[in-house]
Amino acid sequence: MSEATQHQPLDCAFESVQEVFTLNIDQAENKLTDHGLKEYYQGAEFLAKIGQGDKLSIAFLKVMPWVGEFYGDGSIKKITDFAYQKISRTPNKDSVEPFLISFIDVIEHTNADQLDDYLGLIEYHLKKTTISIHGIHDTHTSPSLKALIGQVHLLLEQLDYEGVYEWVNYGLRYFQNHPERQEEYFSLSTPDSKAVFQRQRKGALFSDLERPINLFQQALWKTGFMYAPYSPDFEKLEHFAPYLESDVIRLPDIYTEFNGVSPCKRYMALVSHLVAHHKYTTRVVADNVSPQQRFFAEVFEDARVEYLACQEYPGLRKLWMSLIPNPGEADCDNEKYSCVRHRAIVLTRALIDDKHSYKDPILLEFVEKFKALMAKGESSSQDSLNLGILYLVKTHQVSDALPDMYFDNTEVSYRDDNRSMWLFIEEFDEDDEIFQNTNKVEDDEEEEIEVIPPHYYDEWDYAYESYKPDWAAVYERLHSHTDASKIDRLLDKNAALVKQLKKVLDLLKPQSKKRVRYQEEGAELDLDIALRSVIDVKNGSQPDTRINVDFEHDSRSVSVLLLLDLSESLNETVGSSGQTILELSQEAVSLLAWAVEQLGDNFAIAGFNSDTRQKVMYYHIKGYSEHWDDTVKSRLADLKAEFSTRMGAAIRHGAHYLDLQQSDKKLMLILTDGEPADIDMGDPKALIQDAHKAVQEVQQKGMYPYCISLDKRADEYIGDIFGSHYSVIDRIESLPKELPQLFLSLTK
Numbered sequence: 001m002s003e004a005t006q007h008q009p010l011d012c013a014f015e016s017v018q019e020v021f022t023l024n025i026d027q028a029e030n031k032l033t034d035h036g037l038k039e040y041y042q043g044a045e046f047l048a049k050i051g052q053g054d055k056l057s058i059a060f061l062k063v064m065p066w067v068g069e070f071y072g073d074g075s076i077k078k079i080t081d082f083a084y085q086k087i088s089r090t091p092n093k094d095s096v097e098p099f100l101i102s103f104i105d106v107i108e109h110t111n112a113d114q115l116d117d118y119l120g121l122i123e124y125h126l127k128k129t130t131i132s133i134h135g136i137h138d139t140h141t142s143p144s145l146k147a148l149i150g151q152v153h154l155l156l157e158q159l160d161y162e163g164v165y166e167w168v169n170y171g172l173r174y175f176q177n178h179p180e181r182q183e184e185y186f187s188l189s190t191p192d193s194k195a196v197f198q199r200q201r202k203g204a205l206f207s208d209l210e211r212p213i214n215l216f217q218q219a220l221w222k223t224g225f226m227y228a229p230y231s232p233d234f235e236k237l238e239h240f241a242p243y244l245e246s247d248v249i250r251l252p253d254i255y256t257e258f259n260g261v262s263p264c265k266r267y268m269a270l271v272s273h274l275v276a277h278h279k280y281t282t283r284v285v286a287d288n289v290s291p292q293q294r295f296f297a298e299v300f301e302d303a304r305v306e307y308l309a310c311q312e313y314p315g316l317r318k319l320w321m322s323l324i325p326n327p328g329e330a331d332c333d334n335e336k337y338s339c340v341r342h343r344a345i346v347l348t349r350a351l352i353d354d355k356h357s358y359k360d361p362i363l364l365e366f367v368e369k370f371k372a373l374m375a376k377g378e379s380s381s382q383d384s385l386n387l388g389i390l391y392l393v394k395t396h397q398v399s400d401a402l403p404d405m406y407f408d409n410t411e412v413s414y415r416d417d418n419r420s421m422w423l424f425i426e427e428f429d430e431d432d433e434i435f436q437n438t439n440k441v442e443d444d445e446e447e448e449i450e451v452i453p454p455h456y457y458d459e460w461d462y463a464y465e466s467y468k469p470d471w472a473a474v475y476e477r478l479h480s481h482t483d484a485s486k487i488d489r490l491l492d493k494n495a496a497l498v499k500q501l502k503k504v505l506d507l508l509k510p511q512s513k514k515r516v517r518y519q520e521e522g523a524e525l526d527l528d529i530a531l532r533s534v535i536d537v538k539n540g541s542q543p544d545t546r547i548n549v550d551f552e553h554d555s556r557s558v559s560v561l562l563l564l565d566l567s568e569s570l571n572e573t574v575g576s577s578g579q580t581i582l583e584l585s586q587e588a589v590s591l592l593a594w595a596v597e598q599l600g601d602n603f604a605i606a607g608f609n610s611d612t613r614q615k616v617m618y619y620h621i622k623g624y625s626e627h628w629d630d631t632v633k634s635r636l637a638d639l640k641a642e643f644s645t646r647m648g649a650a651i652r653h654g655a656h657y658l659d660l661q662q663s664d665k666k667l668m669l670i671l672t673d674g675e676p677a678d679i680d681m682g683d684p685k686a687l688i689q690d691a692h693k694a695v696q697e698v699q700q701k702g703m704y705p706y707c708i709s710l711d712k713r714a715d716e717y718i719g720d721i722f723g724s725h726y727s728v729i730d731r732i733e734s735l736p737k738e739l740p741q742l743f744l745s746l747t748k
Helices: 015-031 034-047 055-071 075-088 093-101 115-129 145-150 152-158 161-175 179-186 191-200 206-221 263-280 291-312 315-323 340-352 361-375 381-395 445-451 485-493 495-508 527-538 581-599 630-637 647-658 684-700 718-722 732-746
Strands: 131-133 137-140 226-230 243-245 248-252 455-461 466-478 513-519 548-553 558-565 602-610 616-622 665-672 704-709 726-728
Touching (some): 015 055, 034 055, 055 093, 075 093, 115 161, 145 152, 161 179, 263 291, 340 361, 455 647, 485 630, 558 647, 581 630, 602 647, 616 630, 647 665, 665 732, 704 718
Parallel strands (some): 466 616
16 A cells, blocks of 8 residues: 555545544544545545535545445445435435445445345335335425334344245335334334245244144144234344243244254254243242352253153153253353353253263263253252252362353253243241242232233235235134033023034934954954964965954044134124124024034134234133033133224134144134125225135135024125135024034034
């Protein structure tokens, strides 16, 4: 670099710019070539003379040495020209400074050949969002350019450019003519913005893997815990760990492949670890235990529950081991760092990996103590605490108190925060019922709604032929209850119909027996197989020992979900009877539930209504595992009709439970008195088309949706939703008779 260039002054009248130039010129000279340094001078001088004060040159001088070094010669001039011609000469001149500053993040999340990609993205967004009057020239600023630039670090860190454009285009599609909502969207502050962003992230979304993970949980562990994914980026959670609490598993919303382990298997490892804690961990009082003691106790407890789980399912050990780091014994320098986490991860690896290479005698001593404990066949969480405290005492170092903690390669991503292990009783001191208080559940039903996280479902937008991701929030709750005798009185009222149904049910009940051949033990000898075995013996061949036949009842394999519309319109009175549609529906459902109980089919009842997309309520009235008893009757007796009918979200959520049933035939009956609608929807076709899409999704999963409509105008729209799979009952008074008969005809 020439001496003249090094000492060339900056041609600028702003003293503030000269001061910043003096502070940054040495950095620029060290990083830039002669050509790059020339661009640096010219850019700073040019931006100081375009009438926007000193702020552009100051931002430019601070950032461009790193940018020019990263992108090479020509890049600084390209950015300067873009800032002036594409941004400053439009109504968006206030965005030039944040645009320049954004390169601090851009160079961290792009390659050296991707400068044009970033500039193209900004230009594309500018053209689409800067408002033109009469189509002649731009006259109003882009309402969202600053918002987009403000999120560029997150966009480029987690999305490729294809994903960024998908996210941008969604915002343009729906909010191009809504400046305030457009700014909120591009600030990543709205639910739909976050949802679209998540769909484009690198990795596999939990929502796409939920079904196999659910089946895995049920098949392996015979449990049915719900899931509530979290996103650390949006919820501003740092080092947030999964956990299981109140029958809900909180887990990351996205996983990428790690150490050759697929995202699906990573979720399986996580769920298995949490369920193992649920099965084997008992609470230990933590008030007199220090954080470091708890930390090492948790290491032993994690290893203990995993050891017990591997006794039942040995294949889990290989899966877990592939996700646990394998650090070197001397990786952490205890002269510089606190090595607590490093000692913990080394111990974690040694406890699960029998082929580890560690030599530390104290470590080996405690591995043997752990193995001896597990070999006894009886262990507890208290044992883990005892081992953890003793291990900390024997390995404690003065450097443990250093402020700099060693974190490299010390995290086990699938493990939880072990909240299930600890019991804190300080807040209940002097209380005789402290252990009851730790698991106290509020009786207030409204509080329960807030505690259970919602399920989010996409909603179909027929206008753009695309899904609005995670658009409808479905909240579950167990329906309230009242006097069950009300249902018994309804059945007594329909005693004559009950007798008729009983005759039909007796005919439908499985009567015949089915032969099961090739049994080693059975009710009868299977002569054909027996003779063949005798011939085999005489020929010197190995005979087939399965020479018996047994019999089993040829049973029905049917699972049914009855989904009840509980919207406000059910409060209308029917004719001169004085009964409401809701009361007639209660009669009909009571008769149907009684009939299905006689048949022994797998049967559930649920209701739904909605108050905007943010609150779709799904009420459990009868579960598949429940019998038709007073508990179910008391819920059915307390049905209430209120709010609106967001049918598509309810169908999708009901399908989630119906799909889990092990049956040859899966029938979803939807009983409704009107078309899908909600107070936040202006287009009457929108929810009809969404319900139609939901029906298609259910059919693709092998389920059979069928609608019973009580709306006399249903012919105008019902076919658009269900095709030919519907019935319209014009005389609502006949519903108690027709509903059971319709069910029987559908399940023959």
